[in-house]
Amino acid sequence: MIRPRTTLLVAVLFLVIAVVYYLLSRDASGATLFVALALGMGLLTYTLVLGAPRD
């Protein structure tokens, strides 16, 4: 399986989307939700990959 740290790329991806989105749209609510998503999805994927037994 993949290394747990690799999953943090997901968080980075959504952070990038958040920044790009805000720069283009100046929409505060959407940008905040993308940032929250980056944190939530990062935590979720990191923990699941880290916490699963080695196959």
Add this chain to the structure above:
Amino acid sequence: MTANTTALAPVADGGEGMREVAALAEEHSRGGISNPVLGMILFIASEIMFFGGLFAAYFSVRSQSPVWPPPGSVHFDLRADIMIPATLTAVLITSSVTCQLAIWAIRRGDRTAMLRALAVTLALGTLFLAGQLYDYSQLGFGVNDGPFGSTFYTLTGFHGAHVFAGVVMLAVILYRGMAGQFSAKHHDAVEATSLYWHFVDVVWICLFTTLYLLV
């Protein structure tokens, strides 16, 4: 970039949080993270999104208002009376430290030290709630005072509700600890509760920064 700066703050704590999570996994080698702890972390992920929705509302409403706080009663300037919330911040951060001390204690099998640390954490958490309620009574505006009041009370109110839930969880594990139920090998409920408590603290730091410190 006001919309993003504060929301990035928890990543700094999140780094420490990630190391916490990794430490949990190492302990269980082949088995990974235990089911209850894993479940709690996933629940915390959902709570991040819940507060995300509330923060999104705040930033949206704020970015649309030409002046923030909106002109009105002088009490709308939260920074004029920042001592209480600042104290509450210190209380909560300290409680996170004591909570972590409890965790380290039980991981080494020292139940007595864990109980002491948990009791202090519980007391500090209760103090936070009392302080928050006192602060509410001094503020001079309500939830029905426009978007400012609505967002302020909803954000801090739901945070307070989460602190309350955390206090209940702490009380439960304190009781179970006193009944002798935890050991170095078996203390999932303590790990789960402390993760939740740290999360509640991180949310407060974001709240405090956003509501009181952001220009």
Add this chain to the structure above:
Amino acid sequence: MATTVLTPTASRARSGLYDWLTTTDHKKIGILYLGNSMLFFLIGGLLALGVRGELAQPGLQYMNESTYNQLFTMHGSVMLFLFVIPMLAGFGNYVVPLMIGAPDMAFPRINALSFWMLPLAGTIMILGFFLGGTAAEGWTSYSPIAQSKYSPGVGTDLWIVGLILIGTSSILGAINFLVTIFKMRAPGMTMFRLPILVWTILVTSMLVVLGTPVLTSALIMLFIDRNYGGSFFDPANGGNAVLWQNVFWFYSHPAVYIMVLPAMGIVSEILPVFSRKPLFGYKAFIFATAAIGALGFSVWAHHMFTTGSVYLPFFSFMTFLIAVPTGVKMFNWIATMWGGKIQFSSAMLFAVGFLTMFLIGGINGAFSASVPVDFAIHDTYWIVAHIHYVLFGGSVFAVFAGVYYWFPKMFGVKLSETLGKIQFVIMFVGFNLTFFPMHELGLMGMPRRIADYSPTAGWNDMNVAATVGSILIGASVLPFLWNVFISLRSGERVGDDPWEANTLEWATTSPPPPYNFDRLPEIRSERPLFDQRHGLAGRGVGH
């Protein structure tokens, strides 16, 4: 492979009402989910018949606008939140632990809690009918119409409370699925040997955990607006109506993937079995599912193009993009069937029905991704056509496919194939008769959510056709209900594996013992049962 056949002597005494009310067994809970969801399907269907009855002819024949608004609002809310999502969760509950070789879900008591919140929530929402009126502003509940000034009365508040309960139930269930799938797989069941249904439930659960809480926050803010003088969404008080739409759709768009991904998973299990061929492109399915999940979070504002407050290029681009992994899946399903020895069982008919109808729904949805087109068809019957082709032609057909497929495993008896085919034909014809004309109605400009329309608009004939179709759909449910009734009483008994299928749930008795497995076959690929039948020499794709 000889598996101990257990005659449930001990359990018979306990299989009474008390057992069902207090069970924490994922199989019983799964059946409870399915039964409860079916009940709400019938309720939602009756509401739809009310809507179609009124719309058949211009003029208000049977009700006033207020009642009509309640009907379509509750039809949508009940179908989405009390039927589709829990029905798919019910399949997941029953099948996932079996498919991964686990004895139960990770948190059995929370599993039971998740279920029991649903009948409670449904009752609360529907109570509105008896307390002065239910919510009536559409399942999307936009402000300012959702504010207390324009929707006084408790209906909307009951709707909010019911939905918060349903959301909580979903989130707890999703956490349960994630921990179960990651932590409780049998030895040899690696992540890349999981059945596709398990993968779709996995991604769906991530969407639920990350998306549903945002809806909860929106609902709470609306409740505060309505009951405590809040100013989140009411422009009159300095609030922002578009803010509701943003927070609402941030959940409700991923919600549609929550409603369709498990359905795709069900179809992905059924097609290989009845084509006698392995699923084509197993890994591609996984990556497509993950891509849909991730992209699904970045398209929400395509529901809001006409508000004037949306950064159009971003959302239009992302919406077109999401058609790509969906298309990959479509090609893979067709490739699975291509050259196979197709057996048209009832389950297969519904699965193929899914493919064709979801394809139409996907194509007509792609039209809306284009901003200029959307400006013309937004809030018209084109959208009603789209949502029903993907949700009914898609999810509902997949649900019935799943019912015909797993009924024998759950109850030890097959459903009648004859009645199944009768249901399929009537439902398929009725469904298309109801919703295909709505494409034209939308292009002709008929708006959604109107109780009445002008007799000279030229919409009369198509509305009559749609109503006739809806009656056929209603009629098609009757052979299905009769089928369930007589099959449970005296249906054809089956053994472990009546379909000669591939996955682990067929490696135990029908129904399984409480602890699921006496013995597990060796797991060396994503088709462990196939491997066992062909003595490992016929190993599946194998990872």
